[in-house]
Amino acid sequence: MEAYLSALMTLLQPTNLIMMYLCAIVGCILGAIPGLSGGLGITLILPMTFALNTELSFAMLVGMYVGGVSGSFIAAVLVGIPGSAASIGTCYDGYPMTKKGQAAKALSIGITGSFIGTFVSIIVAMLCSGFIADIALMLGPWEYFSLCLMAITMVIGLSNGSVFKGLLAAFLGLWLSTVGGDLVTNQLRFTFNNINLYGGINVICLLMGVFALQQVATAYAKGRLEMPEVDASSLGGFGLTVKDFVDNARTILVSLVIGLFVGFLPGMGSGISNLIAYGQAKKMDKHPELFGTGYDPGIWATEVSNNAGVGGALIPMISLGIPGDATTVLLLSAMTIHGLQAGPMFIQQNPVLADLIFLTVLISAILVFVTEIFTKRWFPMLLKAPYHYLYGAILVICFMGAFSSTTSMFSVLLVLGFGVLGVVMDMFGMPNTPLMLAFILGSKIESYFRMGCSYARGDLTSFVTRPISLIFILVAVYSVVGPIITKAIKNRKAAKSV
Amino acid sequence: MKHKFNRTYVMGILGLALAAWIAWQTTMIPERLVSNEPGPKFFPFISAAGIALFSILSMIFDAPKDKEAKPYLDRAGWTRMGLIMAECLVYCFAMNFIGFWIASILGLFAFVWTLKGDKKINIVFAVVFCIVLSSICYFGFTRGFHIPLPSGTLWRTLDIKMP
Structure with a gap:
């Protein structure tokens, strides 16, 4: 309780509160604009936090995260294009509702659903994280190695596209993580006598190149810089009554549980949870035929579940050091940059900071909710933001961030190199999340593996003879092999039926 | 525009070349063995093997689907x-x-x-x-x-x- 109060006092300091609020609003704007995201915002402000204290840095980063997830429904409702994968399901009913002249109600459901999802999930995260961290303290390097492995394979197995290309990207990330001095013997690897590589590849350079520069370059090359016109004729009023909440209480509750659970599983973010919740809401409803025509439960389900993923994803990040989704991968790298070690000891060693992260989510959610309610009628203006100015600014901030992370021009050129890598990966259909996740967890995987071998006196079977480690390895194997087998069975059945 | 290259084959060949290069570079890392642990070469070798394996598997299973794919950019x-x-x-x-x-x-x-x-x-x-x-x-x-x-x-x- 003392830590909570201390965290609350820190967060309520004017500078922290104002910066958190500003970042949450910027995140909301970035989340609303298709092609941009709160994750991109985190990437861009990360270098700025080098000079700030840890509390303020995380207030800003987490505020941006909450705003980014919350804002993604705006474009889905107004123009039928999701701001991010988290709101794909919202398009199905949000946009038809706008076309029916009920944009105000659709936006109010999105705003309220987002708030409920984030608020309740973070309360659950606050209650569970300490407990999970206590359990995690009982695990050894064997279990941690298997857990990290499972996190990466789950991202690959559950992402869209080819499993093999996902695995290829993960191994590429793993190799990039080996560049620099070896953790045990300090032997230099793949440095080519370049002093800039002795400490390994800077995570900021990889993020800026593969994530931000690639996004701008491909959007421009593919000519994706136009937005459809917004019908802003029906944005007045709140549009929701108490009856709406009562009628949709079951959908909200089930979607909350789905969002929390899916967010908790490593690699399964809100991009998946919103679609699962939408499908579940459709199954449970008395009128499934109304889904897709501008039906309230469709929006409630997707928006509650994708925002519930925030709390869900923070639980494994804080208590196990394993990111729950792509954005928490960025938060985890921020922790590393600030010299913090996420994992079971994090809550014990940094109780105030851990509580500050939770409280930032809580307060950001409230502030974003109030702001969105009062500024709803101006949402269409967000979608008129000129991309040429936005993308131009992103490019400059990218290179500035890379330089400031190491004060070396080598980092700037590295961003360009990783930008080209990102474009090449996009061209080949290789997802970039497994690459980033494997890069960030790579050094952990290697050190846990080597520690495990060393403790077991070179006995590799120790990874499969310890029951919890074995379970994680089996889940890891299944998450890769499972989709391949399911697909093969489906293809065989389809072939037989023809 | 006529689509001349199967992108997955190109990716696979590049992946195999990268894997071979990583493996070759790994052999040049001086070995400083600490007892009972695999040493600094192990993970780079694993990475090279993974890149090679999944490049080949992707060429076998994903490349046929690429035949009808549109060019990435005009x-x-x-x-x-x-x-x-x-x-x-x-x-x-x-x-x-x-x-x-x-x-x-x-x-x-x-x-x-x-x-x-x-x-x-x-x-x-x-x-x-x-x-x-x-x-x-x-x-x-x-x-x-x-x-x-x-x-x-x-x-x-x-x-x-x-x-």
């Missing part, structure tokens, strides 16, 4: 891609040569001008935007956060003191 798209990457490269070198502040004003204007495509923009607004944003970034970082940004080798050579 000729105009590749021109745009080349242009924006070339601008980034020039901006990087300019940053070192004339310093972050001036390079960013010019670079940002070039980016905005390129990214606008056929759209008309207010040039005065664009110039003001570029000066204001670059100045906020430069002075915010160097004065506000005390994080150094490139000041420019040209000015140092000419002994001109930049703000």
